């Protein structure tokens with residue numbers, strides 16, 4: 133009886149470990165979402181307008197490689213998540229690329245417990261921002277994003293934290309505001325989402341496409357995509 137109980141318990145433990153190990157980082161996992169064929173350029177344009185162009189009027193993005201230095205108390209999974217985001221985002225055509233560096237960073241990513249946040253806000257002059265699990269402050273010059281600071285509350289639940297990091301990195305690359313689309317990684321209610329939505333992913337591709345430049349206005353970007361076929365664009 134006891135033996136059966138022990139075997140039963142062991143298999144539960146084994147099953148649990150398996151679930152934890154394979155839930156996110158199996159070989160097929162990707163933070164991008166290209167699986168939904170029903171998305172359209174019109175949805176992408178609405179999203180880009182909602183979260184960026186309605187705030188800055190002309191298009192902004194990174195053109196230089198993003199060099200992320202992290203500090204604080206990230207877990208091993210935090211680093212795995214960061215590496216996976218970098219790997220997946222670097223697949224986007226026209227994106228200047230991200231990598232992790234030890235110095236000469238243009239993005240500082242700080243993992244810190246809640247109690248340390250007020251001091252960090254003071255130090256980096258983020259005092260006008262409220263940190264709710266995470267925050268991203270960007271700096272841009274003539275439409276070119278050149279620097280950012282991201283702060284992540286390190287002592288929250290790991291799955292939530294993974295989503296918060298993805299959310300803040302998505303803000304960092306140029307999607308400034310929040311969306312009323314609840315499937316979006318930057319949804320307005322702050323609901324944790326495991327990966328980008330199909331519209332997030334298409335909008336990312338549209339923003340960074342090499343033919344789309346800094347300073348372009350909504351109508352110019354829209355005119356470009358009205359001439360394009362989605363299927364052909366995805367294979368670019």
Ligand SMILES: [Zn+2]
Nearest residue numbers: 299303310318
């Ligand atoms: Zn946000």
